[in-house]
Amino acid sequence: MSENLLLDSEIGREWWRSAVIYQIYPRSFADGDGDGMGDLKGITQRMGELQELGIDAIWFSPFFKSPQKDAGYDVSDYKDIDPLFGTLADFDVMLAKATSMGIRVIVDLVPNHSSDQHPLFQAALAAGKGSEEREMYMFREGTGIKGELPPNNWESVFGGPAWTQIEDGQWYLHIFDSSQPDFNWDNPKVIEEFESVLRFWLDRGVAGFRIDVAHGMAKEAGLPDVVENNSTMTGVSEELKDYQHPFWGQPGVHEINRRFRKVLDEYQDRAMCGEAWLSTIPKMAQWVRPGEYHQTFNFGYLACPWDKAELRKVVDESIKEFGGVGAPSTWVLSNHDTIRHATRMAYDEIPKQGDGIGPDYPQPDEALGQRLARAASAFMLGLPGGAYIYQGEELGLPEHTTLEGKYRQDPTYFRTKGERVGRDGCRVPIPWEADAPAMGFNTTGEAWLPQPNSYKIYARASQRGVAGSTLELYKRLIKVRKDHQMGHGSLEWADEYAGKNSLAYINNGVLVLANFTGSAISLPKGELLATTQHDLTIEEVLEHDQVAWIKL
Numbered sequence: 206m207s208e209n210l211l212l213d214s215e216i217g218r219e220w221w222r223s224a225v226i227y228q229i230y231p232r233s234f235a236d237g238d239g240d241g242m243g244d245l246k247g248i249t250q251r252m253g254e255l256q257e258l259g260i261d262a263i264w265f266s267p268f269f270k271s272p273q274k275d276a277g278y279d280v281s282d283y284k285d286i287d288p289l290f291g292t293l294a295d296f297d298v299m300l301a302k303a304t305s306m307g308i309r310v311i312v313d314l315v316p317n318h319s320s321d322q323h324p325l326f327q328a329a330l331a332a333g334k335g336s337e338e339r340e341m342y343m344f345r346e347g348t349g350i351k352g353e354l355p356p357n358n359w360e361s362v363f364g365g366p367a368w369t370q371i372e373d374g375q376w377y378l379h380i381f382d383s384s385q386p387d388f389n390w391d392n393p394k395v396i397e398e399f400e401s402v403l404r405f406w407l408d409r410g411v412a413g414f415r416i417d418v419a420h421g422m423a424k425e426a427g428l429p430d431v432v433e434n435n436s437t438m439t440g441v442s443e444e445l446k447d448y449q450h451p452f453w454g455q456p457g458v459h460e461i462n463r464r465f466r467k468v469l470d471e472y473q474d475r476a477m478c479g480e481a482w483l484s485t486i487p488k489m490a491q492w493v494r495p496g497e498y499h500q501t502f503n504f505g506y507l508a509c510p511w512d513k514a515e516l517r518k519v520v521d522e523s524i525k526e527f528g529g530v531g532a533p534s535t536w537v538l539s540n541h542d543t544i545r546h547a548t549r550m551a552y553d554e555i556p557k558q559g560d561g562i563g564p565d566y567p568q569p570d571e572a573l574g575q576r577l578a579r580a581a582s583a584f585m586l587g588l589p590g591g592a593y594i595y596q597g598e599e600l601g602l603p604e605h606t607t608l609e610g611k612y613r614q615d616p617t618y619f620r621t622k623g624e625r626v627g628r629d630g631c632r633v634p635i636p637w638e639a640d641a642p643a644m645g646f647n648t649t650g651e652a653w654l655p656q657p658n659s660y661k662i663y664a665r666a667s668q669r670g671v672a673g674s675t676l677e678l679y680k681r682l683i684k685v686r687k688d689h690q691m692g693h694g695s696l697e698w699a700d701e702y703a704g705k706n707s708l709a710y711i712n713n714g715v716l717v718l719a720n721f722t723g724s725a726i727s728l729p730k731g732e733l734l735a736t737t738q739h740d741l742t743i744e745e746v747l748e749h750d751q752v753a754w755i756k757l
């Protein structure tokens with residue numbers, strides 16, 4: 206099989222088509238000032254480690270000014286940095302360092318809602334009923350005899366009603382926490398406000414945006430009741446997949462996508478990726494039609510178990526549907542809203558998105574999770590398109606599944622009175638050095654969420670240079686992927702190399718062979734480029750739950 210390599214200049218403009226993008230959750234990556242909360246200085250200090258990993262870009266979860274009621278997804282000033290994370294000057298230093306290392310920077314835009322402390326919401330409260338200021342958000346009169354009931358039956362993703370009543374009797378909508386009022390995207394002033402936010406960050410030099418709740422901004426006219434309440438970001442259940450939900454995936458959102466895209470197109474080589482949790486891949490693909498987003502997260506892939514038939518199906522469908530509108534597929538296994546895949550994969554039955562795992566739940570088989578997560582990552586990183594990795598997954602980091610209630614900060618935990626423990630377990634500060642204070646997260650030992658002792662064995666310093674470690678595996682996979690331009694390649698299933706329980710595909714001359722269950726399989730002749738099976742040689746056999754990359 207021959208390789209079809211592109212020139213660097215051909216890749217440049219559309220770098221996002223093949224990029225490996227690393228998600229930093231700023232609270233938990235590295236803490237430069239030792240207060241227990243990660244920050245921009247800490248990130249800048251550790252940037253070299255990301256260059257070593259070989260990533261192309263970083264997506265930062267929000268570090269904007271915010272009361273932190275939803276860990277920064279409640280923004281009170283879109284054009285400034287929260288003092289917890291530093292200053293705009295610290296951002297510029299971080300950006301310059303990343304750029305000097307060939308790493309692009311993507312920031313998180315949160316346009317569905319602001320913080321209730323945002324000056325626009327405060328002005329809306331102060332201005333009163335019927336004012337222009339109220340028109341920036343979703344205020345309505347209530348129902349019931351005296352308006353004492355919410356305007357409709359919508360539920361918050363974090364639990365409880367999606368409406369809160371204020372003193373003058375009106376109610377405001379918040380699909381998330383009551384501290385996160387939804388903007389009124391039918392109001393042209395809201396679009397103008399966000400176009401200015403986009404330009405602010407583009408002028409500062411960012412390579413693009415991840416757009417939060419990209420599927421939630423437009424609401425159905427008249428705000429009708431939801432037929433089946435299902436308060437997660439994934440929208441409706443599989444049985445209702447043809448149902449048009451009144452606030453997820455409304456057609457009106459595409460006009461907003463196009464307005465955002467026009468702004469990005471005024472600049473060179475910028476991209477935006479939508480967070481659009483929709484129940485089918487064909488629906489997700491509508492977000493990346495020409496003139497809309499460049500990419501969207503492939504949550505169908507994230508939700509797919511380590512299963513031969515299901516993986517093949519989701520890969521085929523993704524390539525067909527995203528390719529059908531001229532977009533690359535993305536691939537992702539973990540992020541700050543989901544149970545880390547090194548833990549998730551050890552369960553047969555996975556809690557609903559956003560629910561999390563607490564100390565009272567059945568605990569996972571850690572070794573099984575490690576094995577499956579390494580295999581799943583090696584399978585994913587060989588696929589053509591863009592790949593997203595979440596900080597810590599390159600260490601094999603599992604979820605913190607025994608975090609006590611007293612430490613929990615996710616609004617889901619509070620709004621459901623602990624019934625759903627929420628997402629804190631995947632947001633714990635990552636370990637850098639096994640025996641340093643806070644495992645090297647800082648020098649003081651403070652941490653906004655306590656790290657479990659078990660994280661020590663995953664410390665980056667303990668894995669660096671150690672053959673067979675998950676960190677070295679990721680580095681190797683990313684390097685081979687880049688050397689062979691697999692992100693830009695195309696996938697062909699290669700059943701002639703696969704046994705009954707394995708999958709094989711070829712991408713740009715590299716065979717990716719994944720063995721799922723049962724007996725070991727023999728490897729074809731060729732050069733062994735990367736493998737999850739430590740110390741494997743081409744003469745040996747590939748065991749179950751292992752993946753090998755071979756140059757044919």
Ligand code: NOJ
Pocket residue numbers: 275278279315381417418480541542
């Ligand atoms: C999606 C974000 O990823 C999540 O963390 C946040 O809670 C909600 N949107 C609300 O902004």
